[in-house]
Amino acid sequence: MDVHRLAERLRGEIGHANVLTDRAQLRTYECDGLAVYKVMPAIVALPETAEQVQVVVRACGEARVPFVARGSGTGLSGGALPHADGVLIVTSKLRSILDLDPDNERAVLEPGVVNLDVTRAAAPYGYYYAPDPSSQQICSIGGNVAENSGGAHCLKYGFTTNHVTGVQLVCADGEIVELGGKAPDPPGYDLLGAFVGSEGTLGIATEVTVRLMRAPESVRTLLAAFGSTDDAGAAVSAIIGAGVIPAAIEMMDALAIEAAEAAVQCNYPKGAGAVLIVELDGPASEVEAQFEQVEAHCRTAGAFEIRIAADDAERALFWKGRKSAFAAVGRISPDYIVQDGVIPRTALPTVLRRMGELAAEHGIRVANVFHAGDGNLHPLVLFDDAVEGEAEKAEELSGAILDLCIEHGGSITGEHGVGMDKAKHMPRMYTDDDLDTMQLLRCAFDPDHLSNPGKIFPTPRLCGEVPGRHRGAHPLQVQGLAEVF
Numbered sequence: 001m002d003v004h005r006l007a008e009r010l011r012g013e014i015g016h017a018n019v020l021t022d023r024a025q026l027r028t029y030e031c032d033g034l035a036v037y038k039v040m041p042a043i044v045a046l047p048e049t050a051e052q053v054q055v056v057v058r059a060c061g062e063a064r065v066p067f068v069a070r071g072s073g074t075g076l077s078g079g080a081l082p083h084a085d086g087v088l089i090v091t092s093k094l095r096s097i098l099d100l101d102p103d104n105e106r107a108v109l110e111p112g113v114v115n116l117d118v119t120r121a122a123a124p125y126g127y128y129y130a131p132d133p134s135s136q137q138i139c140s141i142g143g144n145v146a147e148n149s150g151g152a153h154c155l156k157y158g159f160t161t162n163h164v165t166g167v168q169l170v171c172a173d174g175e176i177v178e179l180g181g182k183a184p185d186p187p188g189y190d191l192l193g194a195f196v197g198s199e200g201t202l203g204i205a206t207e208v209t210v211r212l213m214r215a216p217e218s219v220r221t222l223l224a225a226f227g228s229t230d231d232a233g234a235a236v237s238a239i240i241g242a243g244v245i246p247a248a249i250e251m252m253d254a255l256a257i258e259a260a261e262a263a264v265q266c267n268y269p270k271g272a273g274a275v276l277i278v279e280l281d282g283p284a285s286e287v288e289a290q291f292e293q294v295e296a297h298c299r300t301a302g303a304f305e306i307r308i309a310a311d312d313a314e315r316a317l318f319w320k321g322r323k324s325a326f327a328a329v330g331r332i333s334p335d336y337i338v339q340d341g342v343i344p345r346t347a348l349p350t351v352l353r354r355m356g357e358l359a360a361e362h363g364i365r366v367a368n369v370f371h372a373g374d375g376n377l378h379p380l381v382l383f384d385d386a387v388e389g390e391a392e393k394a395e396e397l398s399g400a401i402l403d404l405c406i407e408h409g410g411s412i413t414g415e416h417g418v419g420m421d422k423a424k425h426m427p428r429m430y431t432d433d434d435l436d437t438m439q440l441l442r443c444a445f446d447p448d449h450l451s452n453p454g455k456i457f458p459t460p461r462l463c464g465e466v467p468g469r470h471r472g473a474h475p476l477q478v479q480g481l482a483e484v485f
């Protein structure tokens with residue numbers, strides 16, 4: 001590729017200030033939230049409109065240059081890791097709320113809009129945007145869509161995919177396509193469903209239509225301290241088994257609590273082996289009745305202290321410890337891996353116990369902080385890169401934890417995506433034929449494999465990519481069920 005020529009063309013089309021090639025400026029974009037992987041892009045483009053995104057993608061297509069979308073760069077799986085010979089298309093200048101429509105419970109957003117800004121804009125009308133990743137103060141809606149992001153309140157309200165009703169995207173050939181809109185459930189194949197969670201491999205979202213929800217009449221939050229994660233896990237099972245679906249149930253173990261205390265002095269009960277934060281929301285009378293049930297289940301499961309948030313300030317303090325937990329482990333360990341796996345909720349005690357054994361076998365500490373209600377684990381694997389061999393042991397343990405999740409009927413990612421980091425783990429969950437079938441869908445959107453190549457899939461086999469096991473036609477082609485184009 002002639003980078004210089006492509007950069008000049010882009011400067012002519014989207015403006016000089018919106019195209020970066022200076023190495024010092026490019027360095028800002030060399031990684032996302034998973035900083036162990038770093039790649040300097042050849043060009044960074046900062047389009048200001050959907051049409052400018054289209055212009056950049058079209059130019060990439062014509063020059064056969066790969067491109068990668070980037071929102072706020074908080075992803076934890078290396079999804080926005082640039083391509084060394086490619087263009088990184090950053091959506092941070094696309095931050096307008098195009099249409100706030102509380103009457104239809106919808107908002108139409110540019111992809112760079114920050115998650116929390118949607119709720120801030122909707123709040124005066126009594127509405128909010130439900131999916132709330134812990135990074136919500138900074139992550140973008142485009143990134144949320146690409147990762148199908150979750151958050152503490154997704155237990156009751158569902159993940160991003162349940163809140164997106166429409167996407168406008170620029171396909172790899174530069175065509176602008178609309179999937180869905182303000183109305184729910186259009187006929188035909190659920191291509192919108194396929195796009196949500198596609199991690200930038202099916203094109204770039206340039207507009208996103210989301211559902212707005214009525215703010216609940218009442219919100220009540222408690223913090224319960226237990227002697228062990230087993231006891232806290234038993235409380236979670238009892239609460240949900242009783243038919244109560246809290247807005248959120250989050251668990252932190254002793255090591256995660258220690259880190260949070262060191263970082264933000266959240267003042268959780270002393271001596272806890274685990275804490276649960278349980279939040280209920282809805283009509284006041286329902287919340288009142290269910291809150292008593294939750295308290296009773298926590299006590300029966302062995303909670304030795306229960307604190308009930310008296311006001312918004314105290315609720316915020318409960319959440320402060322939880323929401324700062326990832327960064328907080330930096331206080332107790334020089335290096336760490338944020339792992340993300342999911343298991344059926346009932347497997348929690350077994351998996352946590354086995355994880356403890358694996359950690360001991362590897363001589364590595366693991367702090368646990370997770371969305372306990374939906375079994376989404378975030379083990380934080382602590383190590384010191386300065387100690388020879390520790391990084392390798394931590395990496396091995398991290399992989400063993402994913403195997404454990406799969407063994408218990410779970411998955412290699414609950415919400416952070418596959419990206420670059422977990423592509424190698426995909427064959428542990430899927431057969432070659434499964435992966436090839438996914439590639440067929442990808443090729444329908446991006447036959448030349450230019451949109452975020454090298455992510456999700458371990459070894460691309462179709463679209464004229466590196467040949468692998470299926471050197472001839474794909475089995476689905478042979479059966480006349482699919483074609484490669």
Ligand SMILES: Cc1cc2nc3c(=O)[nH]c(=O)nc-3n(C[C@H](O)[C@H](O)[C@H](O)COP(=O)(O)OP(=O)(O)OC[C@H]3O[C@@H](n4cnc5c(N)ncnc54)[C@H](O)[C@@H]3O)c2cc1C
Nearest residue numbers: 071072073074075079134140142143144146150200205415
């Ligand atoms: C402290 C911390 C806490 C976190 N907590 C959570 C959590 O609770 N739940 C959760 O799910 N995640 C969490 N995350 C992970 C991360 O914030 C989410 O994955 C988020 O959705 C990423 O958004 P972003 O704008 O930063 O995307 P980026 O990191 O910029 O990109 C992520 C992926 O989206 C693609 N992409 C970005 N924009 C577009 C677009 N317009 N069109 C197509 N593809 C696009 C990129 O190519 C990449 O593959 C956390 C991260 C941090 C650092």
